[in-house]
Amino acid sequence: MKTIGIDIGTTTISIVLVDLLDHRILQSFTLPNGAFLPTAHSWERLQAPAAILKKIYPTLDGLLSAHHDILSIGLTGQMHGIVYVDKNGSAVSPLYTWQDTRGGLPDYDNGKSVCQILRESYGMKLSPGYGIATHLYNLKKGLVPPQALYCCTIADYLGLALTGRHAPLLHISQAASLGLYNCKTNDFERNIASENRISAILPAVTKELEPLGVFRGIPVYVSLGDNQASFLGSVGKDAEAILVNIGTGSQISVLSDTCFEEMGIEARPFTKDSYLLVGAALCGGSAFATLEEFFREYAIAAGGANISQYHIMKQLLEQQNDKAESWQVKTTFSGTRVDPHETGSIQGIRLDNFHPAALIRGVLNGMTEELYDLYHILECKTNIPRTKLIASGNAIRKNPALQAILQDRFGIPLTLVPHQEEAAYGAAVAALSSSPKK
Secondary structure: OEEEEEEEOOOEEEEEEEEOOOOOEEEEEEEEOOOEOOOOOOOOOEEOHHHHHHHHHHHHHHHHHHOOOEEEEEEEEOOOOEEEEOOOOOEOOOEEOOOOOHHHOOOOEOOEOHHHHHHHHHOOOOOOOOHHHHHHHHHHOOOOOOOOOEEEOHHHHHHHHHHOOOOOEEEHHHHHHHOOEEOOOOEEOHHHHHHOOOHHHOOEEEOOOOEEEEEOOEEEEOOEEHHHHHHHHHOOOOOOEEEEEEOOOEEEEEEEOOOOOEOOEEEEEEEOOEEEEEEEEOOOHHHHHHHHHHHHHHHHHOOOOOOOOHHHHHHHHHHOOOOOOOOEEEOOEOEOOOOOOOOOEEEOOOHHHOOHHHHHHHHHHHHHHHHHHHHHHHHHHOOOOOOEEEEEOHHHHOOHHHHHHHHHHHOOOEEEOOOOOHHHHHHHHHHHHHOOOO
C-alpha cells in the first residue's frame, strides 16, 4: 500500500509517493510553481489557482495510473494566503499569498492598517499576509468578488477541486494561519468576526485529520499547514528537537503542550492537544536569492551570461581567508512579523574586508541570527531542553556554509532531514496514519 503527499509551495510544488510499510519515499517530483500574476502594486503578491492545479494534475494522474494500491492522498501548502470560492467550491479570485502586504497598508482606517486596528481594538496580533487581514482590506476597498462565499488556503482549494466538495473544511493548522484565531478554543474569534461582518465567509474547522471526499475512489484528507506538515515529516513528535526550515521564508519551530505566545513567537495548532511554537522570518532564503540576483545583475551588465551565480558565491566562501572578517548584515529585507516596515542594514565594512565573500557570509550570518534571536525567546520562556537541531529546506541542504553557521550559532550538532520534500512527506504520512487500513 502507498500514499501520496502534495505540497503547494510558493516557489515549487512537491509531490511524493510513500510506501506504507517503511514510510520510504518511492518517487518524488518537484515542479516549478510559476503561477505569480503581474500586478499594479508592489505590495500585491498574487498567484493563479488554475495554473497551480494545472501543474499538479498530470503528475497525480501519472501516479494513479502507474500504481493501483494507493490508499490515501494528503495535502499541505503555503499557509496564511487565501482564495475566494463560490457556492460550487470554484475559485473566483487569485490566491492572495502570504507575501501580500495589503493588511499592513496605512490606508485602511484613518491612517492605520488592518493589523493595527485589530491589535488596538481587540488585542489580536495579525501580520500582513494573514488571510483575515487581507480579506478585511479587500472588504473595505470593495475588492471581494461578489460570488465569493468562503475563503480558504490554496491547499484547501486543491482539496475542493479533487473531491468536488462545495464548502471548504480546514484543519486547525490551516485555519489558525488565517488569523483571528484562538488556539485555546481551536476556533476563530467568532464574536470579533461578527462585529466586522466577516463571519459568513469563514470556513468550517476540524481538529481531526478527516477525509474531505474521494478522488478516483481514493480518500483525500484535510490539508495540514506546511509548517506543521514539515515538522511532522522532519521531526515527528520529538519534544527535544529544534526544527530550522529555510525556504522562501524561514522558521524555527519546537513542539509544546502549552499554548505559549510572546512578541515574535506564535503558537500554532499541531494536533488537537499539542502546538508548534514558531518564530518566522519573512525574508529567509529569499535574502540569499536576492543576493544572487544582485551578483547576476552585475555580471550581465559586465557582459556575462544570464546564468546562476550560486556556484561562484560558493567558491568565494570556500576561498575566504578569514571567516570572521564578514559584514554584519541584518536580513530583515521584508520587514518582520512584528514590524513589517523594518528594513535591513549592513555594517562593519572596512577597506581590508571589502570583498564579495564578506557580504555573502554576512547575509548567511544575518539569516541565522534572525532565527537564533527568535529561538532565544523560546529558550528563556520554556523549560524543555532542546538537544537536537534538525534542518530542512533546500536553502540549507545545498549550502554547506549555512549548515556550519547554523551549527556554530546554536551550539548544537546539526542533522539534515534525509528526504528533501519534508512537507509533502509529512502530509503523506498524516493521511496514511488517518486512513483505514485495508
